[in-house]
Amino acid sequence: MGADLRSERILAAIRSLPVFRGLSAEDQRRLAVLAEVREYQRGDHVWRAGEPAEYLTVIVRGRVKIVRHAETGDVILELFGEGEPVGAIAVYNYMPYPASAVCLEPVTLLMVPRRDYFELLDRNPDFARAIIRELTKLVVALTRKVEEMRGQRVETRIAQLFLTLAERMGRETKEGTEIPLQLSRQEVADLVGTTVESAIRVLSRWGREGVLITGQARFVIPSRDRLRRVAEEGGSGDAARPEG
Amino acid sequence: MGADLRSERILAAIRSLPVFRGLSAEDQRRLAVLAEVREYQRGDHVWRAGEPAEYLTVIVRGRVKIVRHAETGDVILELFGEGEPVGAIAVYNYMPYPASAVCLEPVTLLMVPRRDYFELLDRNPDFARAIIRELTKLVVALTRKVEEMRGQRVETRIAQLFLTLAERMGRETKEGTEIPLQLSRQEVADLVGTTVESAIRVLSRWGREGVLITGQARFVIPSRDRLRRVAEEGGSGDAARPEG
DNA sequence: TCCGGGACATGATGGCTGTCATGCCGTCGT
DNA sequence: ACGACGGCATGACAGCCATCATGTCCCGGA
Numbered sequence: 001m002g003a004d005l006r007s008e009r010i011l012a013a014i015r016s017l018p019v020f021r022g023l024s025a026e027d028q029r030r031l032a033v034l035a036e037v038r039e040y041q042r043g044d045h046v047w048r049a050g051e052p053a054e055y056l057t058v059i060v061r062g063r064v065k066i067v068r069h070a071e072t073g074d075v076i077l078e079l080f081g082e083g084e085p086v087g088a089i090a091v092y093n094y095m096p097y098p099a100s101a102v103c104l105e106p107v108t109l110l111m112v113p114r115r116d117y118f119e120l121l122d123r124n125p126d127f128a129r130a131i132i133r134e135l136t137k138l139v140v141a142l143t144r145k146v147e148e149m150r151g152q153r154v155e156t157r158i159a160q161l162f163l164t165l166a167e168r169m170g171r172e173t174k175e176g177t178e179i180p181l182q183l184s185r186q187e188v189a190d191l192v193g194t195t196v197e198s199a200i201r202v203l204s205r206w207g208r209e210g211v212l213i214t215g216q217a218r219f220v221i222p223s224r225d226r227l228r229r230v231a232e233e234g235g236s237g238d239a240a241r242p243e244g
Numbered sequence: 245m246g247a248d249l250r251s252e253r254i255l256a257a258i259r260s261l262p263v264f265r266g267l268s269a270e271d272q273r274r275l276a277v278l279a280e281v282r283e284y285q286r287g288d289h290v291w292r293a294g295e296p297a298e299y300l301t302v303i304v305r306g307r308v309k310i311v312r313h314a315e316t317g318d319v320i321l322e323l324f325g326e327g328e329p330v331g332a333i334a335v336y337n338y339m340p341y342p343a344s345a346v347c348l349e350p351v352t353l354l355m356v357p358r359r360d361y362f363e364l365l366d367r368n369p370d371f372a373r374a375i376i377r378e379l380t381k382l383v384v385a386l387t388r389k390v391e392e393m394r395g396q397r398v399e400t401r402i403a404q405l406f407l408t409l410a411e412r413m414g415r416e417t418k419e420g421t422e423i424p425l426q427l428s429r430q431e432v433a434d435l436v437g438t439t440v441e442s443a444i445r446v447l448s449r450w451g452r453e454g455v456l457i458t459g460q461a462r463f464v465i466p467s468r469d470r471l472r473r474v475a476e477e478g479g480s481g482d483a484a485r486p487e488g
Numbered sequence: 489t490c491c492g493g494g495a496c497a498t499g500a501t502g503g504c505t506g507t508c509a510t511g512c513c514g515t516c517g518t
Numbered sequence: 519a520c521g522a523c524g525g526c527a528t529g530a531c532a533g534c535c536a537t538c539a540t541g542t543c544c545c546g547g548a
Binding site for chain 2: 068070072073075077088089092093098099121122123125128129131132133135136138139140142143145146147149150152193
Binding site for chain 3: 184185186196197200201203204
């Protein structure tokens with residue numbers, strides 16, 4: 001395609017992203033020229049842990065997981081979706097990426113070279129604010145994650161995971177709340193910090209009991225309240241409240 | 245004391261804090277007038293979860309823990325030390341504090357009213373950068389925490405906790421690495437997400453074995469390598485590497 | 489068509505750790 | 519001086535869950 005058309009497309013993408021709302025019109029145009037757009041498929045690595053962080057990456061379309069490969073197994077630190085900047089931390093410190101980024105579905109990314117990122121930061125207070133806001137969101141999410149992982153049983157953690165996902169990307173349908181997201185049992189396990197087998201046990205039981213149904217590239221929660229109850233009580237009922 | 249003297253003292257504090265390095269001399273002076281200095285003792289609450297966040301708080305002296313009270317027990321999300329801004333997230337979103345802040349020792353704080361905080365952000369790109377850098381550090385710390393809490397055994401997590409503390413605030417002495425920090429067993433438990441009893445069991449055994457000695461308001465690590473080995477292997481030796 | 493690999497599923501088992509109970513030892517206030 | 523209280527310590531027990539083993543289903547490649 002011609003350069004103009006390409007720029008035009010990028011400019012449209014930039015305008016659609018909340019993070020870049022604060023940029024002056026001029027900077028938006030400059031950015032359209034400097035930034036790069038890339039496409040990926042499910043399973044593709046956007047980057048691998050250890051590589052130098054040369055770009056600020058913003059997601060235009062699709063979702064990405066941030067994975068840390070530990071010796072004891074992988075951990076999914078976060079899921080990022082449209083409009084969210086990824087790897088802001090690594091670029092900022094000019095350090096190697098501490099974790100890998102892998103696509104969960106077809107993904108379109110906008111990559112801003114490190115140098116330009118800093119210039120934008122210095123010249124556009126609103127942009128700096130937007131970045132701070134995103135970091136803030138990230139801190140809150142991680143905080144919640146730490147809290148959730150505390151001791152709780154696996155079933156509880158998985159329940160909380162899906163309640164969170166339902167809030168973030170749930171759509172109401174006739175069947176209940178639909179979460180359009182392709183996650184393998186392994187990925188669910190990595191998200192809550194457990195093993196595949198444990199995740200499978202919980203999810204297949206929930207399937208039988210109708211608490212949460214796994215479909216093609218989606219999950220369905222017939223009743224959020226029911227899931228919430230599972231999250232609070234611990235599922236099997238009984239003396240599950242161990243703090244009296 | 246006179247207003248001049250007070251301002252003078254605050255100004256000195258401001259100049260000594262890395263976060264405020266990027267402020268123009270004029271803004272530093274303005275800030276000295278607007279900011280407030282407060283003193284606290286060990287155990288004092290700086291704020292409680294749920295209160296509105298009116299100030300950006302920066303630690304001038306001492307250390308503070310951020311605690312979330314869950315039904316299943318408390319969780320210490322982070323420890324903050326000198327020079328670090330606390331509660332930046334809450335002020336930024338003008339939301340109630342999501343967690344309480346409690347002093348671990350005598351503490352001096354610099355409190356910047358929310359309004360002035362934003363003005364400083366808009367006028368001083370370097371200040372914005374400093375805040376972003378601090379948030380970045382926080383994200384990295386939380387990330388590490390999430391990773392550490394992943395399934396690992398309690399002994400491993402406590403070992404990693406003290407290795408981290410040693411890095412952040414350790415001093416080398418004849419006896420080994422000294423961590424000058426008063427933490428009760430309960431607080432150690434809250435930091436790694438376990439119970440007092442478990443923390444006690446590990447720490448008292450380590451005391452007997454000479455891995456980590458608990459003293460008056462301090463801990464001593466005779467050999468960091470030894471502690472590292474405990475962190476990796478799981479302590480009791482044996483088939484502790486369960487991933488072959 | 490058959491084979492290999494990946495995702496999902498299920499059962500048996502051992503161990504870590506949360507829970508409960510009990511006890512010691514300081515400090516503080518009366 | 520004595521009791522209350524908080525921090526620390528230790529033992530017994532049960533339960534969740536990681537681990538290991540095995541099996542099914544499905545899909546793509548030879």
